[in-house]
Amino acid sequence: MSEQNLKNTALTSVHEALGAKMVPFAGYNMPVLYTNLIQEHLAVRNAMGVFDVSHMGEVFITGPHAYDLIEYMTSNDVASLYDGRVQYSCMPNDQGGIVDDLLVYRYHAEKYLLVINASNIDKDLAWMHTINEQFGADIRNASEEYSLLAVQGPKASEALQTLTDTDLSGIEYYHFTEGQMAGLDCIISCTGYTGAGGFELYVSNSDAEALWNAVMKAGEAFGVLPCGLGSRDTLRLEKGFCLYGNDINDETSPIEAGLGWITKFNQPFMMSEHHLAIKTNKPSKKLVGFELMDRGIPRQHYPICSADGTVIGEVTSGTQSPSLNKAIGLGYVPADLSKAGSEIYIEVRGKLLKAVVTKIPFL
Numbered sequence: 001m002s003e004q005n006l007k008n009t010a011l012t013s014v015h016e017a018l019g020a021k022m023v024p025f026a027g028y029n030m031p032v033l034y035t036n037l038i039q040e041h042l043a044v045r046n047a048m049g050v051f052d053v054s055h056m057g058e059v060f061i062t063g064p065h066a067y068d069l070i071e072y073m074t075s076n077d078v079a080s081l082y083d084g085r086v087q088y089s090c091m092p093n094d095q096g097g098i099v100d101d102l103l104v105y106r107y108h109a110e111k112y113l114l115v116i117n118a119s120n121i122d123k124d125l126a127w128m129h130t131i132n133e134q135f136g137a138d139i140r141n142a143s144e145e146y147s148l149l150a151v152q153g154p155k156a157s158e159a160l161q162t163l164t165d166t167d168l169s170g171i172e173y174y175h176f177t178e179g180q181m182a183g184l185d186c187i188i189s190c191t192g193y194t195g196a197g198g199f200e201l202y203v204s205n206s207d208a209e210a211l212w213n214a215v216m217k218a219g220e221a222f223g224v225l226p227c228g229l230g231s232r233d234t235l236r237l238e239k240g241f242c243l244y245g246n247d248i249n250d251e252t253s254p255i256e257a258g259l260g261w262i263t264k265f266n267q268p269f270m271m272s273e274h275h276l277a278i279k280t281n282k283p284s285k286k287l288v289g290f291e292l293m294d295r296g297i298p299r300q301h302y303p304i305c306s307a308d309g310t311v312i313g314e315v316t317s318g319t320q321s322p323s324l325n326k327a328i329g330l331g332y333v334p335a336d337l338s339k340a341g342s343e344i345y346i347e348v349r350g351k352l353l354k355a356v357v358t359k360i361p362f363l
Helices: 012-017 037-046 066-073 118-132 156-161 205-222 229-238 272-281
Strands: 021-025 028-033 049-052 057-062 086-092 098-108 111-116 138-141 146-152 176-181 184-189 198-204 225-227 285-292 303-305 311-321 326-334 343-348 351-358
Touching: 012 021, 028 229, 037 049, 037 225, 037 229, 049 205, 049 229, 057 066, 057 118, 066 111, 066 118, 098 118, 111 118, 118 138, 146 156, 146 205, 156 198, 156 205, 176 205, 184 205, 198 205, 229 311, 229 326, 285 343, 303 326, 311 343, 326 351
Parallel strands: 049 225
Antiparallel strands: 021 028, 049 146, 057 111, 057 138, 086 098, 098 111, 146 198, 176 184, 184 198, 285 326, 285 351, 303 311, 303 343, 311 326, 343 351
């Protein structure tokens, strides 16, 4: 997509006024950083930061067949959801891979909200409608109606509590409610992609700037910083969270990606027998975390090699961890090299750098 065709969020002018570095991302003009990635990262780990993630997609599934559609379309156990509960899941495709990973919000038995990745909105909707031909649920794409602020970090709840009468301490992790924040109607969700705690706030586009300003003002006493996509990526990687398009895609099984915990076989879902066979027979490759022993930084698509230089896999995500001050990454390796402590090598600009498979999360 050309820069002229990039979409803006309701907060683009705010980011530009703050001097953010803007980059094309998933068809949107998005802030990658404001001043310093490491400062933004550490603000979230130690205090709080605010991300504009309004590019994410929101799709409501409603009606008497909503449950049946989502149960078949997603890999997790939708029957375990109850009103106000959020579930991380994925949508398997019909080729053994993953259409997308997503969040499933249950309002009640006949109303769900699916939150999907921005780069996959059109693809996901086409897939949903294809599957829905046999179910007849109501699907409404509300992606253009909502802005989404991710207010993350150990101080986020305390700061946000000054803006709402809703008892935020009463909202457990991966639960949500509808309420007001700074006098504005919001979906208040105890979720996030950083592993640092906090909330995600869904608000109408017309209220987005007012909410951003209120949250930033409330956070002043807690060391809040505006944060870009750069620190969001380093934060999620330290926790070993998969990123669609990097660590999972149309060709990877959730079992190979270490997502067996969101792949439940109590009810049939798309290609469930295929994924059960991979689980039963053990996957031939696995997504692992690794720490670089030699000096260097692993990047996506760098080859993973054995000691003799034979390519055995590929880095899917990699960075210099701001919290740990060491180079870390994710990548697929043969199953026999997937145990913690296994030695592998990352080819960086023609050199083989030693790495060790480590358990995730890194932090």
